[in-house]
Amino acid sequence: MTAGPNAAELIEKHRATLDQAIETIRSRAYWSPHPEHPKAYGENGSLSAAEGKEAFDALLGGRFELDQPGTDGWSATESSPYGITMGVEYPHADLDVLLPAMRAAMPAWREAGPEARAAVCLEILARISARTHEFAHAVMHTSGQAFMMALQAGGPHAQDRGLEAVAYAYMEQVRVPDAADWSKPQGKRDPLNLRKHFTAVGRGLSLLIGCNTFPTWNGYPGLFASLATGNPVLVKPHPRAVLPLALTVRIAREVLAEHGFDPNLVALAAEREGEGIAKDLATRPEVRIIDYTGSTEFGDWLEQHATQAQVYTEKAGVNTVVIDSTDDYKGMLGNLAFSLSLYSGQMCTTPQNLLIPRGGVGTEDGEKSFDEVVGDLAGAVGKLLGDDARANALLGAIVNPQVGQRIDAAGSLGEVALPSRSLTNPDFPGATVRTPVIVKLDGGKPEAEETYLSECFGPVSFAVAVDSADEAVALLRRTVREKGAMTVGAYTTAEDVERKIEDVCLEECAQLSLNLTGGVYVNQTAAFSDFHGSGGNPAANAALCDGAFVSNRFRTVEVRRQA
């Protein structure tokens, strides 16, 4: 493999980080090169808090130039959940011009080889990292996440997931050597000798279909996995969350061009209001890879119709927490209250159904009845969000009116154990801020089933009364099998119950968090260690990140010669 004209310095600069990522993926220990603390930025070329805000403000109301081939107009489709005017205009692409230009960039990118490609990807991530504060505002004002969450989940955590994908992609490509000598003995005759060369080649155009709530976190794994394996990546952002990915595309294009590669390896396909280009794009023959996060309906459509492409989807699911027993009742309540409240439950990983035995839950202070547990959880949420400033910092804003409507409708679904409260955000009076609602349902009643077996995205949880731990286990199995789940949580001190819950998760393929009572939450995963989704139940056909996520984004071509 030959590195591009200027890739050697990038390899030198980033090789140690790549090696550490590879090592951590093997050990699954904790590690991240991307700081979580806002004050860690502002030195060594990174933007400080003030500089990041300034950079973000400078983007508002302007044209976001990208210098892409085939730009045939401009579109502005974003509206901040915090009520500020975005007004950023993005280039609209003539795909019949843009796509061929992207494909033309492939041969030189292939020739660069896996190590140079990884180094270029790491440089892109490093520059994104340096602008974490700018991204924080961009993510905040498109997703509705609170600032601190937007900074962490949209910044370092997303960058971690991107780096993880690059490391997996690199590892996968170098499993086969560049060259090999093959010599087969032939008894008394001369051996048969061949010289073989192996080259990783990208599949073709890769399409990233971005989501509204986590544009970078859910977008980076697919983007970087495809780019690192030799594919040009066309980024089709959600119309309400363009800016974080447009910034990403701009940085990627800059890094590529600076180091002698074709910037068209990464391009943006922003769409006009209501244009809906995803279906057409996804079934174009040039598109060979698709990464998608969003609704089950469209994800299923992609899996069934975009059969010319490798399709990686993260869709909806119904996440369950089984509450059987605990030896840290207060810790459990606090942990669950935080999980339900963070980003107003607008995460694919937020628990929805809390399965609680009718007969009560064993605790270190004796048995608590179903009503007590639900009441105490409502109390814990109320306490966590009792202070408006703290609540605003945790809840963020409601991302779209549909979520608000679901909160309002929740009261008609059952007995409300905790009503949702509307808050004002003094910094952003235009934001819709809502606390979680908890509704009690009787798991034995068929009419309740339809409610708790449907995904109700947003801060709506169901406290479902079940007859026993065994019924909880059976309902958990049915929920994962039929509806899928990104996460499963459980609290139990009983070994047999724990074993049964583990068995369900192993058999139905769901990621399980057991007895979390401290500062780790069921809805959060850490790159290099935790898998996000399993890829084995209806909620997603891929996990972030594993070998399967990268191995089919390229193929290996062999050239053999008589030696």
Place this chain on the structure above:
Amino acid sequence: MTAGPNAAELIEKHRATLDQAIETIRSRAYWSPHPEHPKAYGENGSLSAAEGKEAFDALLGGRFELDQPGTDGWSATESSPYGITMGVEYPHADLDVLLPAMRAAMPAWREAGPEARAAVCLEILARISARTHEFAHAVMHTSGQAFMMALQAGGPHAQDRGLEAVAYAYMEQVRVPDAADWSKPQGKRDPLNLRKHFTAVGRGLSLLIGCNTFPTWNGYPGLFASLATGNPVLVKPHPRAVLPLALTVRIAREVLAEHGFDPNLVALAAEREGEGIAKDLATRPEVRIIDYTGSTEFGDWLEQHATQAQVYTEKAGVNTVVIDSTDDYKGMLGNLAFSLSLYSGQMCTTPQNLLIPRGGVGTEDGEKSFDEVVGDLAGAVGKLLGDDARANALLGAIVNPQVGQRIDAAGSLGEVALPSRSLTNPDFPGATVRTPVIVKLDGGKPEAEETYLSECFGPVSFAVAVDSADEAVALLRRTVREKGAMTVGAYTTAEDVERKIEDVCLEECAQLSLNLTGGVYVNQTAAFSDFHGSGGNPAANAALCDGAFVSNRFRTVEVRRQA
């Protein structure tokens, strides 16, 4: 991971072989634990030539008992291309009984862990290896391969590909550790500590749809990849090639049962004449993985309709050899003559189109005209097959009447440079034995295009006259892109031509053999070193064998607990 009750001894027995396979996959050097020479068998518990023949004869005309749940009848659908009566009756399965029994076997197989599963697979392969002579007759009389080829390709080479798949599957599963401790610093506060466990879990029922011509070679990779990753495997053989896979299923069931596992992890679904169960089977929701070798039509159908499953296909293609120039004219002719003749060209890897510049081919003895080259190649084939005994040993039998019809029709497609000859096999007077036919076509004539751009499976090759090396390169590109190719061959002494051909193969994703003049042929690949197919052109969506072939046959489930 806990090994099954009797898996420890198997791990002890096979661990070194597994390690050597893993090491060879990394180095891509030559290695095989399965001897190619017929006389290597007969000791250490393996069947000698006579014992293998005897074992095969004992199966004819009898019921092939498998003791599977849900057997509801018997079916016999085989007829030997050599004309002998097979008459073997196989169990016909009630799938509504058999499939649930297979799925019920999954939990214990999952719990056994990757190493025990690999060891069980290696024991199955070892017992198959010991019965290589028996398999040779079974493969010969279902595929029509000549005995020596049936022994080698159906025996050790198929076993190598099975072992390769097991090694890949094992490596992929152990990339994630069984357990990990994760500790995230929290400044002055205590770190967050989690204990994590990771388990590889199979996707579900795996379906192998076997083919007529290479039942074991093309069947073993998928069968063993799925079994080693925790999935039960239902084997649906081609109705004309049941015996080699039925023997495989029987041995697998014996090994599983002997070592405390459920034999229903591997089962046979033989079909009745004309029953055509593949479509129904392939779209059942329980079926999560499908391996298929056969027609493009049905392969495309599977890719488009069996969207509930991971589908791995090997379909048809049009294989090309570009003949530009050579410094070993005789070696080239001999090599090509063998490639065209082996198994009467009934291989997915046999060259079909020989692209030869109209202006001639440079050789060490000066320029040879198009007609000279075609004539000399015809002469080389004629010489190779001049002796009937030798020809019979190389050609085998025509697998079905359609191939014979294509040979007979070839004369009408263009000027015949080498007519096909019919031979008699003195040992099997019922066999149809045919030598290859070579037809000259003018690559510039549109009416010829339809002929050479369609797959003509069997011993029919087209010597296509092209204007120049550049035109050959362009036609090669178009052929691979539109029709797919399992193999590409080329002869050239010109660096620029070589580079252009390499570029086409890298860009269109095809495996290239350059200037083969000795005992390695374009239509043969070696496990652990060569990739069979690329998975990146229309001939196949997977390669044998790489990470992508195994990584999505299982998922990893994580259970994390506060530490």
